[in-house]
Amino acid sequence: MNYKVVDLDSYYRKGVYRHFTEDCKCSTSITARIDVTDLAAYSKAKGTKFYINFLYLLSKVLNSRDDYKMNYLWQTNEVVCYDVIHPTQYIFHEDTETCTPVYTTYYEDYETFYAKALEDVEKAKETREYGLDAANHPNWFDASFISWLSYDSLNIELPDGYLYYLPIVNWGKYREENGRLLMPVSVRMNHAIADGFLIANVFRLLEKEISAFCAE
Numbered sequence: 001m002n003y004k005v006v007d008l009d010s011y012y013r014k015g016v017y018r019h020f021t022e023d024c025k026c027s028t029s030i031t032a033r034i035d036v037t038d039l040a041a042y043s044k045a046k047g048t049k050f051y052i053n054f055l056y057l058l059s060k061v062l063n064s065r066d067d068y069k070m071n072y073l074w075q076t077n078e079v080v081c082y083d084v085i086h087p088t089q090y091i092f093h094e095d096t097e098t099c100t101p102v103y104t105t106y107y108e109d110y111e112t113f114y115a116k117a118l119e120d121v122e123k124a125k126e127t128r129e130y131g132l133d134a135a136n137h138p139n140w141f142d143a144s145f146i147s148w149l150s151y152d153s154l155n156i157e158l159p160d161g162y163l164y165y166l167p168i169v170n171w172g173k174y175r176e177e178n179g180r181l182l183m184p185v186s187v188r189m190n191h192a193i194a195d196g197f198l199i200a201n202v203f204r205l206l207e208k209e210i211s212a213f214c215a216e
Contacts, residue, residue, distance in 0.1 A: 001139050003080040006070065011079075013193070020192040021163065029188035030199045031153045034207055036174050037181040038214040052117045054171070055143060057213060059087050059106040059113070061205040062141060062167055068202070070193050071138065072163040079193075085166065087143040089117070091124040100124045101132050103140055110213075142168040150175040154186040165190045167202075 008014055020026065036054070043050040062068040062085060069082045086106045090099045102124045107113040134140075146154075150173040158164055167189050174183035187202045 002083040003071075003139070004083075006079040006081055008079060016195065017192050020190070024191070025163075026191050027156075027158060027188055028191045028194065028196070028199065029155060029186060030196070030203070031151075031184055031186040032200075032203050033177075033182040033184050034203055034210075035180055036183045036210065039210050040174065040181050042214040048114065049118070051145060052114055052121075053213070055087055055089060055104070055117060056110055056113050057206060057209045058143060058169060059085075060108070061202060061209055062169075063106060063108075064205060065198075065201075067194060067198050068167055068189075069139075071165045073138075074163070079165075082139040084139065086137075086140045088137065088140045089120070090144045091121060092147070093125075093128055096128050098128065098130070100127055100129060103133070103137050139166075141166045142170075144170045146170055146172045149173060151184050154184075156186070156188040163190065163192065165193050169202075 008017060011017060036050075039053060039057075040050055043053050066081045069085050070079060071082065072079055084106060087104050089102045089104055091102055092099045102120045104117045104120045105113075107116065154170055154172075156168050156170070167187060169185065169187050171183055171185045174181045176182075185203065185206070187199050189199055
């Protein structure tokens with residue numbers, strides 16, 4: 001794990017950062033539907049799992065810009081930007097109605113990521129332990145699939161003043177609307193390091209990456 005310490009005096013959003021860490025400590029989130037028609041068709045044609053393909057593209061998007069790779073280290077009172085962040089996915093067990101966190105490493109190479117992520121999923125199915133180990137996985141972001149519902153909104157609440165900067169992303173079932181498959185995606189980030197533009201940009205980048213991925 002490598003990171004650089006952010007110089008808050010020269011940080012391009014320093015005024016916004018000061019306001020949302022001193023005057024108005026809060027987070028912000030957006031839920032929107034993205035068109036996954038082509039990704040669903042691509043996954044079916046290639047015999048690959050839609051879920052893992054989306055997880056790869058989400059991880060690629062969040063690693064494409066420093067704003068999405070930041071965190072606050074309370075131990076040293078530093079804001080840092082990681083070289084890379086990885087997804088913490090969650091495997092649901094039908095028999096116990098519980099889930100197991102899975103720390104999956106992000107690889108820029110799709111084939112490598114797909115194989116490793118699939119291996120992680122299969123291994124997690126063999127346990128019923130919760131196994132959360134956030135202390136040893138500081139540069140992992142939450143990526144959770146809500147498979148039972150095609151929802152319209154979702155809010156992830158953290159205590160006021162809690163400076164957690166990594167993205168928290170959820171997505172639900174896609175559903176057909178006017179001949180297209182639309183999937184709800186929710187992105188939550190701390191307002192100190194992300195505003196409406198940066199969060200909306202995640203959706204824009206996702207649709208761009210999906211288009212490029214399916215054109216290959």
